[in-house]
Amino acid sequence: MGLLVDGVWHDQWYDTKSSGGKFERAAAKFRNWVTPDGSKGPTGVSGFAAESGRYHLYVSYACPWAHRALIFRQIKGLSDHISVSAVHPDMLGDGWTFQTDDHGATGDTLFGLPFARDIYTKADPAFSGRVTVPVLWDTQQNTIVSNESSEIIRMFNSAFDAITGNTDDFWPEAQRDAIETVNNRIYDTFNNGVYRCGFATTQDAYDEAIAPLFDTLDWLEDRLARNRYLMGDALTEADWRLFTTLVRFDPVYHLHFKCNRKRIVDYPNLWAYTRELYQHPGVAGTVNMDHIVRHYHYSHDTINPNRIIPTNPVLDFMAPHGRGG
Incomplete structure (x- = not known):
């Protein structure tokens, strides 16, 4: 998990010395909003109208923040309107990469770039900050709309309703x-x-x-x-x-x-x-447990320096839940 400084990649883990050993998460840098008519959202600038086929979502199946966006894309009927690229589970010296594997990593299906950091510098050649997912990309303006998952799911919740006809509201x-x-x-x-x-x-x-x-x-x-x-x-x-x-x-x-x-x-x-x-309906298909387990145990060498993938408990997520209506 490195970062960009003025557009240059640095393989650098989180600095916890200055915080007394505490992990502190940095705020997202891209905070524009897709709206039904392209008007300005709560933050950022205007110009991002909801249109079918215009936006592309970059995710990791391992990342819980990206997973939010994948779920909302699914339950709001956006799968045919917003395309997706999934990074490789191994996040090592180059950060998230677009290598492919047999656990869902697709490569960069939009540009064919090798690293997720290339998406950030494509939007801003002098970008400084962590390279995180999800990233919502606008193919019309050729830039990042947002890399803040909590706001992406609210865009997905309502901005595309006129296109999909799905008016389910998870933010009443x-x-x-x-x-x-x-x-x-x-x-x-x-x-x-x-x-x-x-x-x-x-x-x-x-x-x-x-x-x-x-x-x-x-x-x-x-x-x-x-x-x-x-x-x-x-x-x-x-x-x-x-x-x-x-x-x-x-x-x-x-x-x-x-x-x-x-x-x-x-x-x-x-x-x-x-x-x-x-x-x-549709949620189980957004969960890739092999990808999840591989990412965490293989990528965090400060926690698991020998990169041993453990034998995990067998969990039956499809067992009857008994939580009736």
Whole structure:
């Protein structure tokens, strides 16, 4: 996981010395919005109108942030309107690459470039920052629209509705404040919390992250004992943002990131809920567990220097979940 500095690649891991061993995630740099008519969104500039075939999504099947975007592309009926390229699972000295393999890595199907960093410098030759996925690319303006997953899923949620005819709303206006409160806790302590545990380089930094993580899992287990979904009887973006970390937890985060007080399968409500979301139409096809497991254990040599891929538990995500309507 390197970074670009003024358009030049540097193979450089996260600097945790200045933060007392804590992992700190950098903010996304591209924050434009696709809107139905191309008008300006909450941030960025105008000019990105929703059009079929205009946009291309770069993802990693391993990355939970990219997985959000893949799920929304699927459940909002955008598969025929937004094309996709998937990077190779191994993220080594060159960062994300467009090598191909038999676990879903497609290569760069848009430009045929070798590295994900080339997409960033194609948009901005002097770009400085981490090269992350997802990336939403505009083939008309030949630039990056956004590399912020939380905003890409909101674009997918509504901007293309007139094109697809799919008006399912996972960001309903009446619930937005309540959803945001839930999102914030889950992001801070769980979605990003697993990384804060796994990438911590001091005991204090790890201890500071691990306790809130399991406090949140206990809170979620109780909440899901009373509600079918996080916000009640209907799925919202909060559920999908949570799901991408849940589905990776037992195969990866429990062992690799030392989040091993309990597993998701040890929480009856959370485990059933995870299976229900996995079984939602189209979602199972967005989960590539071989790609996920390979990426984490092979790419993070500061955690697993010998790159040994462990034997993982056999999890039946298709088992009946019992969470009826």
